[in-house]
Amino acid sequence: MTTVRTLLGLPGLRRHPSTGEELLDRPVTRLYVTELPDPGRYLSAGELVLSGLLWWREPGDAEPFVAALAEAGAAALAASGADSGGIPDDLVAACGRHRVPLLEVPPDLSFAVVTERVVLALATAADGARKRLLTAAAEGTPVPGLLDRAAAELGTACWVLSAVPRVVAGTAPLPIDPAEPARRFATAHGRPTAAGGLSVLPVEGRHAVPWLLAVAGPLSGAHAELAEELAGLIGLARARTRHEPAAVTEGPVRAIALRTEGSDEAADVLSELLAPGPFAFARTDASEAFALVPGPVWPDGWAAAAAAALSTVEPLLRASRVVAGFADAMPAAEADGALEVARHALTLAAARPGPAVVVPADEVGVHQLLLAGASAELRGALRRRLLGPLLDYDAEQHSDLVRTVRVFLECSGSPTRAAKALHIHVNTLRYRIGRAAELLGADLGEFTTQVEVYLALTAQ
Structure with a gap:
């Protein structure tokens, strides 16, 4: 690394007595020569600014010049006062106020020589730094x-x-x-x-x-x-770097499922999401990846943190969106079941809108997991067998009894709560539930019937 102190070892440049030792270890990245009274817009951090002070006319001129150097983060000012009878006092004072190291260039030393020496020193230092980094990487x-x-x-x-x-x-x-x-x-x-x-x-x-x-x-x-x-x-x-699979043969494990829709980036995204902790891929394909993570406890709010992380990275992916689901901790012997829970949570996440969606296991109902084990054909047949008359009535009359029954059951069979949720009068709610019960030939106030009807309503 080239510093202001390093450059003082070059023939000709010397430190002005006003510059303290503590300012000499600033890194220097390149050289900039200027005679502008305010060069701020052209400066970059770490530059050694070389000036013949042609811009200086009277006391007070130095303040905006040095302030611009300080704001830009210039490493130091190397000045020659050949045409002004020496370095002006207000320039020395301004450098002290703004803590800009001040170097003197002797009047008999041309700027061409200074430039050549500084550029050569910077190039040599940069070449050495690159070689040292390359050697470290090769090792x-x-x-x-x-x-x-x-x-x-x-x-x-x-x-x-x-x-x-x-x-x-x-x-x-x-x-x-x-x-x-x-x-x-x-x-x-x-x-x-x-x-x-x-x-x-x-x-x-x-x-x-x-x-x-x-x-x-x-x-x-x-x-x-x-x-x-x-x-x-x-x-x-x-x-x-190679990922080393985690041991998932004993103890509790969690399962994670992730999908990158429209791309084959799932495994890479899941690896970064779970890093640097241990995990093992259970299975992957082009757009989906499943992993098992050892350990019973995850930090509170992990689902929200994962959703935020995926929202951040999603704009940088080729995927149109990213969705994920995960299971609760289970014994390692039940890892297959954990993976199925994560898979179903992933299915729920995919059904929700948004560029990045995460569904934890506690948002997956037990009835949904049980129904997920049945084929689509079997679920459809059960739905038709239990709800057929109600479905046909809604189709013929353009009514909405199916939705009314579902809301009623989700409100634990409370007419008052269901009516409020549907924005109708409670007597209207009671009439609709009575009509639905007639069509189904069942008592919707009986618990077993409620369970069967609700499973049929959520079968698709």
């Missing part, structure tokens, strides 16, 4: 190790983020919600972007769920090139 250094090396070269914190979203690795606590970089990246249509003071680049690879490299602060010059190199190396490290 099989995992992602956290690569980030540590890169952070030392760049002089700033780095993170690898999954678009699920989650923090894969980092050299410091992430200062923002990991979902924000993923959202910004989706809005930028996969191009490098910025989020919450971080520079965000795509990590190379052919995985369905992208990884992102985030670097604290803006990137420019040699640092931008090094970050791009790092993103490529992280992609290679990710490709070398």
Whole structure:
């Protein structure tokens, strides 16, 4: 990493006495030469600004110039006062106020020579940094190790983020919600972007769920090139990573089912959703993946968290939507049953609107699971046998007795609650239920009848 202190080792450049030692360790990414009185719009963070002070005319001119450098995050100002009789006092004072390191360029040293020396120093340092990263990658250094090396070269914190979203690795606590970089990246249509003071680049690879490299602060010059190199190396490290199946032969397990509609990305999405915890795929095909996860307890609100995660990543997928369902904890010996519960929860999720839907087991009724074991033909036959007269009456009279009976049963047979739910008078409700009972030849106030009729109503 090239710093202001590093450049002081070049022939000619020297530190102005007003600049404190604590300011000399700032990283330098490239050189920018200017004689504009306010160069702010053209500056980038980490630049060494070289100026002959041709813009300075009188005391007070230095303040906007130095303020622009400070706001842009310039590494330092290297100034020559050959035409102004030395470096002006107000420039020295402004650099002190804004904590911009001030270097002196001797009057007999041409800017061409300074430029050549600085550019060569930056190129040499960048080449060395790339070689060190390449060596680390070739040695099989995992992602956290690569980030540590890169952070030392760049002089700033780095993170690898999954678009699920989650923090894969980092050299410091992430200062923002990991979902924000993923959202910004989706809005930028996969191009490098910025989020919450971080520079965000795509990590190379052919995985369905992208990884992102985030670097604290803006990137420019040699640092931008090094970050791009790092993103490529992280992609290679990710490709070398293999998922190790979890042991699911004993203890409680949970089952997860996930579908990516219109694409073959289910396995990749489910892997990222469950990482970094242990899990084992039970079965996968082009658009569906089923996994078993060991452990009896999941965090409260996991279903909502999973839905939020899938909503974040969905815009970055080829799939038209993502749906998932999961089962309660069951003994490992009953894993097949857990997978069936997850499969049915997935079916319910697919029937609901939205780009990303998650249905937990507690939203799946027992009667729905029992009916799911019957074929569609058998369910249809049972529905016709129990509800035939009611279905025919509604079709002939354009009435809605089937819905009335269902609401009545879902309100535990309470005429008052059912009438309120249907927005009709309670006497009207009683008349309709009486008429339905006549058509069915059954007592809808009897518990066994209520169970049979409700199962028939929910059979499709």
